[in-house]
Amino acid sequence: MNLDSVVAELKFDAVGLIPTVAQEATTGEVLMVAYMNEDAVRETIETGFATYYSRSRKTLWRKGETSGNRQRLIGLYVNEYGDSLLLKVEQIGGAACHLGYKSCFHRQLMVGEWRVIAERVFDPDQVYGD
Amino acid sequence: MNLDSVVAELKFDAVGLIPTVAQEATTGEVLMVAYMNEDAVRETIETGFATYYSRSRKTLWRKGETSGNRQRLIGLYVNEYGDSLLLKVEQIGGAACHLGYKSCFHRQLMVGEWRVIAERVFDPDQVYGD
Numbered sequence: 001m002n003l004d005s006v007v008a009e010l011k012f013d014a015v016g017l018i019p020t021v022a023q024e025a026t027t028g029e030v031l032m033v034a035y036m037n038e039d040a041v042r043e044t045i046e047t048g049f050a051t052y053y054s055r056s057r058k059t060l061w062r063k064g065e066t067s068g069n070r071q072r073l074i075g076l077y078v079n080e081y082g083d084s085l086l087l088k089v090e091q092i093g094g095a096a097c098h099l100g101y102k103s104c105f106h107r108q109l110m111v112g113e114w115r116v117i118a119e120r121v122f123d124p125d126q127v128y129g130d
Numbered sequence: 131m132n133l134d135s136v137v138a139e140l141k142f143d144a145v146g147l148i149p150t151v152a153q154e155a156t157t158g159e160v161l162m163v164a165y166m167n168e169d170a171v172r173e174t175i176e177t178g179f180a181t182y183y184s185r186s187r188k189t190l191w192r193k194g195e196t197s198g199n200r201q202r203l204i205g206l207y208v209n210e211y212g213d214s215l216l217l218k219v220e221q222i223g224g225a226a227c228h229l230g231y232k233s234c235f236h237r238q239l240m241v242g243e244w245r246v247i248a249e250r251v252f253d254p255d256q257v258y259g260d
Contacts, residue, residue, distance in 0.1 A: 009244055019149045019163055028158025033149055033214035045239070077235035078244055080227060084163035086235040097210060105207035105216040109136060109175070 003045060007038055011083040017053060018085055022096060025074040025088040031096035032104040034061075036085065048073045050087055069093035133175060137168055141213040147183060148215055152226060155204040155218040161226035162234040164191070166215065178203045180217055197257055199223035225251035228258070 012018050017035040024031055034052040036044065040060055043051040050071035054061035064070030071089035078085055097104040142148050147165040154161055164182040166174065170190055173181040180201035184191035194200030201219035208215055227234040229250070236248035 006239060006244070021151050021160055021163060023158075023160055028153075030151055030153055030160065030216050032209065033151060033163075033216075076239040077247075078237050078239070079162065079234035080229050080231075080236070081234075084234075086160050086163075099210050101210075104209035104211075104214075106210070107208050109206040109208070111175075 003042055006045070007041055009082050010038075010041065010078065010085075011081060012038065013083070017055070018083060020052065020085040020087060022050060022071055022087045022089050022091075024091055024102075026090070029103055030105055031071075031089070031091060031102070034063075041085070044073060044087070045076065050089060063096075064092060067093065067098070069095055071096070133172055136175070137171055139212050140168075140171065140208065140215075141211060142168060143213070147185070148213060150182065150215040150217060152180060152201055152217045152219050152221075154221055154232075156220070159233055160235055161201075161219070161221060161232070164193075171215070174203060174217070175206065180219060193226075194222060197223065197225075197228070199225055201226070223252070228254060230254045230257070 010018055016037045020034050020036050022031045022034065023029065035055060037053040040051045040053045043060065050063045050073060052061040052063055070092045072092060073087060074090055075088040076085065095102050097106065140148055146167045150164050150166050152161045153159065165185060167183040170181045170183045173190065180193045180203060182191040182193055200222045202222060203217060204220055205218040206215065225232050227236060230252045231248045232251050233248060236246055237244040238247040
């Protein structure tokens with residue numbers, strides 16, 4: 001595999017990063033969003049485990065290096081613009097989030113009201129009259 | 131719902147954006163990664179349909195406004211840092227990608243090349259003209 005040509009099709013942003021979604025391959029659950037630089041992409045493909053770039057530590061971030069919760073690469077996908085990546089992974093240890101949750105997206109916006117979430121198939125006024 | 135306090139918990143980046151993953155609610159398929167600014171987040175919550183921020187056009191991007199392939203918001207999730215969002219959506223028209231594919235991640239890395247691994251739901255030439 002020519003890794004250079006694979007990486008050449010990616011569009012890294014102004015600071016050399018590309019947003020990356022990690023998704024559990026078996027369940028489809030979205031685990032996290034992180035960033036890769038070119039070295040992280042190469043290392044992920046070469047090792048078969050997710051390596052990201054830590055914007056806070058400004059260094060390669062070998063996911064799970066401390067916790068053991070590594071992400072085994074199952075499939076790697078790119079969007080039409082080459083400016084975002086999708087990793088399907090096996091999440092070793094079952095948790096991607098450093099807070100102990102399986103997914104980093106463990107908070108959902110609740111709106112505090114009962115909202116109709118379906119569309120009517122028929123209009124009852126028309127069927128039943130009023 | 132106090133939208134101000136909801137938005138206040140989000141961390142937008144240096145240019146006021148937050149990366150957002152759109153996922154098909156029923157199948158778990160990841161459809162696309164896009165960006166929202168604060169106005170886009172507010173509009174998405176208020177309307178119940180995904181509005182992003184177009185970095186190329188520098189304006190709000192009401193997904194599906196042209197093609198009709200809107201994204202109905204089913205669930206909105208945030209990660210632990212408040213710096214990325216996950217939208218579970220119903221993808222109207224069945225295709226999120228403007229090239230006619232269901233998902234923008236229709237290319238998978240196979241032994242050294244990005245290969246199309248999806249089939250088009252619609253023909254973009256027919257929908258968008260040329």
